[in-house]
Amino acid sequence: MLWDDETLYELTTRLIRLARDAGALSTLATALNFHSTILVQIGDLARAAGLVADVAAILIDAYAPQAAEPVLLKAAVHHAVEFPTWQSLIRRQGLQPEVAVTLLTRMIESTTPEPDAVKP
Structure with a gap:
């Protein structure tokens, strides 16, 4: 499969902007994660690492109010956004990206x- 890095860069940049404008945190996290992959491909590792940290912070903020054990939430988020985790699920386990995101x-x-277990 051939990659058009410039087009993917532009598309993910637009998606990030749209998700931020709409306040769609899960879409923003996904867009930032995908954009960081593009940055790795073009060799901008420092910016890619910064975006991965942004993704983790967004997800932790989004889920923190419901977290029974914040330390477990942070560990799960950081593990989920790490590139080796993604690489393992897609390349080694053969999952489709949508299935990996769901997992x-x-x-x-x-x-x-569970929502019913959350106390007001």
């Missing part, structure tokens, strides 16, 4: 109580 989301959500 990682469920892992993060497992650190928060």
Whole structure:
């Protein structure tokens, strides 16, 4: 498969902007994560690492109010956004990206109580 890095860079940049403008945190996290992959491909490792840290912070902020054990939430989020985790799920385990995202989301959500268990 051939990659058009410039086009992917532009598309992910637009998606990041749209997600931020809309306040769509899960879409923003996904867009930042994908954009960081593009940055790695073009050799901008410092910016890629910064985006991965942004993704982790966004996800932790989004899930923190429901987290029964914040330390588990942080560990799950950081594991989910690390590139080796993604690489393992896609390349080694053969998962489709959508399935990998679902799996990682469920892992993060497992650190928060069920909606019925949340006390007002």
